[in-house]
Amino acid sequence: MKLPFDFEKTKQWVIDTPVWRSMFRGGVWKDTPRDRAQHVIGNVWLHVHPSRIRKHWLNLRYTWGLGILSFFLFLVLTVTGVLLMMYYRPATELAYRDMKDLEFAVSLGMFLRNMHRWSAHAMVLITILHMVRVFMTGSYKTPREFNWGVGVILLTLTLFLSFTGYLLPWDQLALWAINVGANMAAATPVIGADGPFSMVGLKNDARFILLGGTSVGENTLIRFYVMHCVLVPLIAGILMIVHFWRVRKDDFSGPPIAPEKLPADKIDVWPHLIIREYAVGIICLIVLIVWSLAINAPLEEMANPTVTPNPSKAPWYFLGLQELLVYFDPWIAGVFLPGVIIGGLVAMPYLEKDKDRGVGSYAWRERPFAYSGFMFGIVFWFVLIFVGTFMRGPSWSLYMPWEDWAIHKPPPPSTFSLSNWLGGPLLLLYFGAGPLIPKLVTLTNSTRLIVAKIAMGTLVLLLGLAVITPLTFAQSFWVGASLFVYLVLGVVLPSRYIKTLDFVRYAITMTLLLMMIGVFLKIGLRWGFNVKYIFSLPAFSFNI
Numbered sequence: 001m002k003l004p005f006d007f008e009k010t011k012q013w014v015i016d017t018p019v020w021r022s023m024f025r026g027g028v029w030k031d032t033p034r035d036r037a038q039h040v041i042g043n044v045w046l047h048v049h050p051s052r053i054r055k056h057w058l059n060l061r062y063t064w065g066l067g068i069l070s071f072f073l074f075l076v077l078t079v080t081g082v083l084l085m086m087y088y089r090p091a092t093e094l095a096y097r098d099m100k101d102l103e104f105a106v107s108l109g110m111f112l113r114n115m116h117r118w119s120a121h122a123m124v125l126i127t128i129l130h131m132v133r134v135f136m137t138g139s140y141k142t143p144r145e146f147n148w149g150v151g152v153i154l155l156t157l158t159l160f161l162s163f164t165g166y167l168l169p170w171d172q173l174a175l176w177a178i179n180v181g182a183n184m185a186a187a188t189p190v191i192g193a194d195g196p197f198s199m200v201g202l203k204n205d206a207r208f209i210l211l212g213g214t215s216v217g218e219n220t221l222i223r224f225y226v227m228h229c230v231l232v233p234l235i236a237g238i239l240m241i242v243h244f245w246r247v248r249k250d251d252f253s254g255p256p257i258a259p260e261k262l263p264a265d266k267i268d269v270w271p272h273l274i275i276r277e278y279a280v281g282i283i284c285l286i287v288l289i290v291w292s293l294a295i296n297a298p299l300e301e302m303a304n305p306t307v308t309p310n311p312s313k314a315p316w317y318f319l320g321l322q323e324l325l326v327y328f329d330p331w332i333a334g335v336f337l338p339g340v341i342i343g344g345l346v347a348m349p350y351l352e353k354d355k356d357r358g359v360g361s362y363a364w365r366e367r368p369f370a371y372s373g374f375m376f377g378i379v380f381w382f383v384l385i386f387v388g389t390f391m392r393g394p395s396w397s398l399y400m401p402w403e404d405w406a407i408h409k410p411p412p413p414s415t416f417s418l419s420n421w422l423g424g425p426l427l428l429l430y431f432g433a434g435p436l437i438p439k440l441v442t443l444t445n446s447t448r449l450i451v452a453k454i455a456m457g458t459l460v461l462l463l464g465l466a467v468i469t470p471l472t473f474a475q476s477f478w479v480g481a482s483l484f485v486y487l488v489l490g491v492v493l494p495s496r497y498i499k500t501l502d503f504v505r506y507a508i509t510m511t512l513l514l515m516m517i518g519v520f521l522k523i524g525l526r527w528g529f530n531v532k533y534i535f536s537l538p539a540f541s542f543n544i
Helices: 007-016 018-023 034-042 066-085 095-104 109-136 146-164 172-186 208-212 216-252 269-294 318-324 330-349 368-390 420-433 436-440 448-468 473-497 503-529
Strands: 052-054 265-269
Touching: 007 018, 018 216, 018 318, 034 269, 034 448, 052 095, 052 269, 052 503, 066 269, 095 109, 109 146, 109 269, 109 318, 109 368, 146 172, 146 318, 172 208, 172 318, 172 330, 208 216, 265 269, 318 368, 330 368, 330 503, 368 473, 368 503, 420 436, 420 503, 436 473, 473 503
Parallel strands: none
Antiparallel strands: 052 265
């Protein structure tokens, strides 16, 4: 169709006006490499990218677009959050009423709330998957160690951002989920009123600081509202800027390429990468819109401190911690283990032996020890979340996913604790001899053959123990599974791949590894043999 005016002349006239030139840098677009680079460098949003990147970064199967997805979800949360703030008042007598108004009185109010809620859940999951992808491709290694640490902190802030927003609807689900988290904070060693070695006479403990009082109330709602809408997003935004800047300065990860082949391996960011990022954002937005139209965000009855729901559960992303409360004291499950996980993730790049192996590709064969340990931890964590979400019913009883929660479950069998005279030496033996065993073991066969033999022996053990001993099948399973996990992760792989590390890095790596395996072993003792504590000092609230 012929336009009633000359489009090219009009376009050129607009570009040449002082108003246009004051806002946009550059001259006439000529579609040359220089212009494409200038378009990226001179744009306030796009200049976080370099002008050119390696070709393999355009391969969807390498990055899966998880980094840009997590940032796009943060933008969606920001926009929908600002719109929701216009209809929300952080007061205990008004917050729940505003939630109902969003559902019935505000145009598109329920849709906005759905978009915000489901984007928050998606951001938590996508950020975790992004971290897994970065690990699997070795993209956290030199010179990206610091940026990996920034990413771990951003993941922690993402979880805390969702946690603070959980209270704002002020319904039963929110109130008691926050109570679960606050009780974990009270178990903080030294600065928590219920934690081990609590400071005598401490009034404003960690729980008090989190809640703004002794219980979840008006002060808590105001405090969580400010943290959710101002403090945490501000800190996260600053760290995102640092994260993006370091991604550009440290260069994108990829397999090593000879210098003479490097120029041919690079491609212009505009339009090749930018158009893919826009496409990922559009697809994500479509999914969120359909999701928000199809499923409404949950909203239970108005918060009532006098009525406790059964079961009372934390948000799904914290259900792994809540499940650990069955097997450990609150200070271990809610404070110590999360701290060890965060610290271990930050320290991981500095502990690895081969800084250059397995960078830029999903190369399990090049990093079997790191892969096995990391993926065992990730899978184990999501199994705990699955158990806490779908298998914990009233009174935190264990139900199969297909069982009806209305059917009353008998109380669990009574538990017992080991004598400190037995448990103490066992712990010392585990953490004392555990790091030494891989140093003393010499492997002559291939790892595959050794693992196959161990797996076959474990299978025989699983089948035979229930027959030749008084152990039940469940006990036999946990004995066999525990032996398999300990021998493979705690002996075979360390002996083959990290025994030559220097003393400090080897000691830290083995301590973190044995702690992770120890959590699995403790759960096996509880499920199979009803052991509550291995070592206990009740006077100091120190029970393991």
